[in-house]
Amino acid sequence: MIVRHIVSIIAIFSSLILMSGCATQPNAHYDAIVNASEKPSTKTFISIQAALDAAPTINNNKPHRIFIVAGNYYEKLVIAKPNIQLIGADKNTTRIYYDAYAGQQSTDAGATKGQIWGTPGSATLIIRAANIQLRHLTVENTFNFLANDALAHDDPKLIPNSQAVALHLDYGSDRFLARDIRLLGYQDTLYVxxxxxxxxxxxxxxxxxxxxGKGNALFTNSEIKTLGRGKPSSPHAYLVAPSTNINNEYGLTFIDCILTRDQSVPDNSTALGRPWHPSTQFADGRYADPNAIGKAIFINSWMDAHITQDGWHSMAGTAKDGNKIQFQPQDARFFEFNSKGPGATINSNRRQLHKSEVDNYTREKIFGDWRID
Incomplete structure (x- = not known):
C-alpha cells in the first residue's frame, strides 16, 4: 500500500513537470519555431524571415504553422507563400516591429536612389498570398509619428509623406484571418x-x-482605439477611409466592436471615417477614382464620446482637371445600426441601416464561399 502510494505521488509529480514544460514550450505540432536564443536547426530559426524562407511554396492548402516565442523582432516582412500561420506566445509579449515611413528611401533589393517606400511599401508586414493567419502577436510600425506631427507645417525638419503602415493586405491576399492580435501605429496602421x-x-x-483600403474586411469583438496627436488638430482623427469599388457589396464592416480613445483625445473630435478616392492612372489622366464609393458599416458597436456628432467627414481628392475637390460622406456608403455609448447618436448625417438590412451582414454573406471557425 505504501509503495503504491509513493508510485502515485511520483506519477502525479511527473505529470506536473510535464504540464509545466508544455506551458512554456511550443507545441510539437508546429512546423517551425522562431527563437533567437536557441541554436538554429531544421525546425528552429533565429528570425521570422529565416522561418519564412524555409517554408514550402507548394499550395496544397496544408497550413504551415510557425510559432514565435516571446520577444521583440525588428524585421520588415513579406509573406508571399500561401497557408502560412504566424502564432505568437502572447499578443503582449511577441512583437514584430519596424520603423519605415512612406517618404523614406527604400532598402528593398533593387531599389534605386531616390526610390521611396510609399505608403504600401512602408508596412512592417505585407501579405501577398492566400490563407494567411496571425494569432497572439503584435505587429507595429514604430516610426515616430508624434514627434513629426508636433512640428509646425513650415518647420524644415518636418518629414513629408509620414504614413507608416503596420500591416498591409496587398494584392494576392485573400481569406486572411487575424485573431487575438494587436496592430499598432498612428497614420495608416492597417491597409486592407x-x-x-x-x-x-x-x-x-x-x-x-x-x-x-478597398478590401472586404470584417471586424468582430475588437477594440478600435484612437490615439493622441503631436499637436491639436481638427478633426483630431479619422477611424476609417474606405475606397471600396462601387461594384463590391462589402467594404469595412464592424460588428460588436468598441471604439475607445486615449485620455488626450477630446470629446466630439474624431470622425468614424471619410471617403477615400485614391489618385489612379486612367487613359485620360491621373485623378481621384470616381468608382471608389467607400463602404463602412458599424453594427452593435459601443462608441466613446470622442466620436463626432456628425459621425463622418469629407475628404479631398484630385479632379480630372487637376483641381482639388471635396468628396462628401453622404455620397459614400456609410451606415450604422444600434450604436451605443456616449458617442452614439442618430441624426441626418449619421444614416442608419433598417433592421431588415442588418441580415445582409452575417459572416456567411460577407465572405461567400470562405468558411472558417
Missing part, C-alpha cells in the same frame, strides 16, 4: 487593400485614417 479578411478579438490603434 485586397481580398477578404477577418479581424476577430483584436486591438487596432492609430489616429489618421488608421483602417483604410
Amino acid at each position: 487593400n485586397s481580398g477578404r479578411s477577418w479581424f476577430d478579438k483584436s486591438f487596432i490603434a492609430g489616429n489618421v485614417d488608421f483602417i483604410f
Whole structure:
C-alpha cells in the first residue's frame, strides 16, 4: 500500500513537470519555431524571415504553422507563400516591429536612389498570398509619428509623406484571418487593400485614417482605439477611409466592436471615417477614382464620446482637371445600426441601416464561399 502510494505521488509529480514544460514550450505540432536564443536547426530559426524562407511554396492548402516565442523582432516582412500561420506566445509579449515611413528611401533589393517606400511599401508586414493567419502577436510600425506631427507645417525638419503602415493586405491576399492580435501605429496602421479578411478579438490603434483600403474586411469583438496627436488638430482623427469599388457589396464592416480613445483625445473630435478616392492612372489622366464609393458599416458597436456628432467627414481628392475637390460622406456608403455609448447618436448625417438590412451582414454573406471557425 505504501509503495503504491509513493508510485502515485511520483506519477502525479511527473505529470506536473510535464504540464509545466508544455506551458512554456511550443507545441510539437508546429512546423517551425522562431527563437533567437536557441541554436538554429531544421525546425528552429533565429528570425521570422529565416522561418519564412524555409517554408514550402507548394499550395496544397496544408497550413504551415510557425510559432514565435516571446520577444521583440525588428524585421520588415513579406509573406508571399500561401497557408502560412504566424502564432505568437502572447499578443503582449511577441512583437514584430519596424520603423519605415512612406517618404523614406527604400532598402528593398533593387531599389534605386531616390526610390521611396510609399505608403504600401512602408508596412512592417505585407501579405501577398492566400490563407494567411496571425494569432497572439503584435505587429507595429514604430516610426515616430508624434514627434513629426508636433512640428509646425513650415518647420524644415518636418518629414513629408509620414504614413507608416503596420500591416498591409496587398494584392494576392485573400481569406486572411487575424485573431487575438494587436496592430499598432498612428497614420495608416492597417491597409486592407485586397481580398477578404477577418479581424476577430483584436486591438487596432492609430489616429489618421488608421483602417483604410478597398478590401472586404470584417471586424468582430475588437477594440478600435484612437490615439493622441503631436499637436491639436481638427478633426483630431479619422477611424476609417474606405475606397471600396462601387461594384463590391462589402467594404469595412464592424460588428460588436468598441471604439475607445486615449485620455488626450477630446470629446466630439474624431470622425468614424471619410471617403477615400485614391489618385489612379486612367487613359485620360491621373485623378481621384470616381468608382471608389467607400463602404463602412458599424453594427452593435459601443462608441466613446470622442466620436463626432456628425459621425463622418469629407475628404479631398484630385479632379480630372487637376483641381482639388471635396468628396462628401453622404455620397459614400456609410451606415450604422444600434450604436451605443456616449458617442452614439442618430441624426441626418449619421444614416442608419433598417433592421431588415442588418441580415445582409452575417459572416456567411460577407465572405461567400470562405468558411472558417
